[in-house]
Amino acid sequence: MHHEMMSDKWHEECGVFGIYGHPNAAELTYYGLYALQHRGQESAGIASVDGRKMYQHKGMGLVSEVFDSDVLKTLKGHAAIGHVRYSTTGETSIANAQPLTFGSQRGNMALAHNGNLINAFQLHNRLERQGSIFQTTSDTEVVAHLIARSGLPTIEENVKESLSIVKGAFAFLILTDDKLLAMRDPHGLRPMALGQFEGAYVVASETCAFDTIGAEYLRDIEPGEMLVIDKNGLHSSKFAHSSKTSLCTFEYIYFARPDSDIDGFNVHSVRKKFGKLLAEEHPVDADVVIGVPDSSISAAIGYAEATGIPYEIGLIKNRYIGRTFIQPSQELRERGVKLKLSAVRSMVDGKRVVLIDDSIVRGTTSKRIVQMLRDAGATEVHLLISSPPVTNACYYGIDTSARNELIAANKTVEEIRDYIGADSLHYLSEEKMLSAFDVVDFANHKFCNACFTGRYPTEVYEDLEKHMLER
Template sequence: MVDELMMDRMHEECGVFGIWGHPEAAQLTYYGLYALQHRGQESAGIASIDEMTMHSHRGMGLVTEVFGGDRLKGLRGHAAVGHVRYSTTGDSRLANAQPLVFSYHQGNMALAHNGNLVNAMTIRDRLERQGSIFQSTSDTEVVAHLIARGGYPTVIENVRDSMAMIKGGYAFVILVDDALIAMRDPQGLRPMALGRLGDAYVVASETCAFDTVGATFLRDVEPGEMIVITSEGLHTERFADASRKALCTFEYIYFARPDSDIDGYNVHMVRKHLGKILAREAPVEADVVIGVPDSSISAAIGFAEESHTPYEIGLIKNKYSGRTFIQPSQELRNLGVRLKLSAVRKIVDQKRVVMVDDSLVRGTTSARLVTLLREAGATEVHVRISSPPVKHSCFYGIDTSAREELIASQKSVDEIRDFIGADSLAFLTEDAMLSAFGVERGKPHGFCNACFTGLYPTEVYQTNKRALERQVKV
């Protein structure tokens, strides 16, 4: 089991990358996945197509570990798809690493996806009763079976028909013998962007991957859109109507890299704006503002600028700590926070400190960080969270705790403050958070805030809750 620090953060399921029309497709996919590594560190994989032959390699670990040595040399071809994974649906094991690769009556196919299919259990049960045999516990394989069993003469038609059957939040890349297919769910819960690299087309979960490989951003893939790239060029169509756009706000708050642009908003600028709003909504007299590395730094800078309080690096992250495991004694478990984060004593000693963090899930990490700062000499520790309280589980591709383990669903703000040992604690309201995107109070918006409000953008959660609770890793 991973330690409590790992469990007290939200995790995105994965990142996807695809490229068509480049002689070094696999190598560029490797670099694209390296840029998306923050979206998943459990496994990585690449599949490429060389005329009618598909090559693939996947493994457990980081991109650099999975593709060490000469692993990339065998991935020949002009097109490739890649994937980095953090498991939410399905166990953390090699069988669930992606892309999933198949050979069937219509040719070769490699699938990779970011997100969660909320009706996957229902579809899988039906397919198994009809004779399908599954090799993994990943919901991605459900889509592969639907495509393979399709009754249309072309792969594209079968993909379109299959996507109409699934519900949830997802960004898919599918590589077949003669096409690269990219799709985004009808609500746009998960991000996906389209780019160009010379004569090649590129798709990725985030635009930071384009910067890494030297591609030019063209546009975001629209909710409910299917992009098909072949030797004849790019074709786009709708496989579903985008009835209600609901992009996950946690992409901006925590998951995405600060240098990425998603649906027209730069992640760093949104986080910085959230920090400014937080300073206006919950001011406090302090000597220094610090952020919890890495995702909270932008919000901390914004808080410091708005409050006219010096910003300092008060917590240092050990980038080489990797995963730590639960030790046999409480004393050794408590050392886990020091393996990952340490306080800069000269910065916080005898200071009133504002610690800005992007979210508070179970509260154990915040409690340990407050203790760490006090041990380093801080006279006061005021915690400011640049998002609303997380009160509900996510069913669309984010690994959240069960609702009863979410501290904000069980305790008031004052009770949470006492639990983490802070002198004061404040969160953003939902309206304040949305104002960072220019949304006026009470006005319609295109974001999913279900983890804060319990209002889910699809009806499947309400009708299939028990299956979802079995499906989602908590």
């Protein structure tokens, strides 16, 4: 998918879904992935097992483009895992689409991963020197090789040994002929939850996938936990000690769906609270409050409720731009062909507008939206951001720009305001943002804010940006 088309938002890397113990495992995985489509739109895949054979299908595009009912019929079995992907660097290819599947003396194995391993490059080189031959440029394959080379008696022991070597962020699903394994990294950087459906266990990146298929949410998978699901039920153990959890705050700010609950907090409720806190920190005299769809609608409603300024739908998003969409020429773009967003003129004409957005990465989209609102007749545009300034790159599975492309790393707030062309620009402070979570013990607090603070929860290698595998 073209970066030109994707605007200058960040992109979550992937979504994972797994189910064990249901005759329609692949079909349910399809619906689960459909609910997680916002986490990746580039490729989709499903692997299933029936106890004897492993079946798989994956392709480039949206879930609905990759699968149809005939394909799903070929994915037989009682257990399945699925993956939606958004790649970040290097060439996009079907080889890197997941789940990755492998056959070995011990049987079949499929892996699906959300996150990023910061030492994958070093491990990849070491494994190649030791004779491993890689099919992909994905860091997920590094883990597959580690597992295959581990000589311990059981898959559980092999996975535990392998995960003790890797560093970074991961929510991993592994499917074998007779087991489904789910692991979440010791910092809990990426989300993963456990549910139940008609006697089967399900795991997913977000709880919205459970709601879609009608599964019951049981609990979140703990940081450093390994869940093994087989014919005897559920077994939990720890593969790593977790002293301090660091869930990515951007899951709440932007990535996750509003109807998901992550680690005990509903995403929509948290975003509304961000808006309310933004109103406390930065009240603005205005006529209407609008949010940039879809991720900033909740915060805009919170801001409007707190200030009493009416909330309006001032921007409409076109949701039907797929992977194969033909990009307009530069000439047509310059003539103002607007594909992603349009302003609702009657709501903003002659009005002082508070525009709520969740973040500014490069600033180009914000600049366009402010101009669009002025073109539609807005007399003032005040841009309020429901998170702190993004000043540092992320190494944990999110497509952030390099630091030199992050506008807040290189410009003051006033310089950003001037570039974007807003009448005023305000960000939510880190302290206020964290107060939305009612977490008292910030010594062991539950969030990674490295993109705002530069304080990374894991060690970060020198020149890490240069030494990343394609994910």
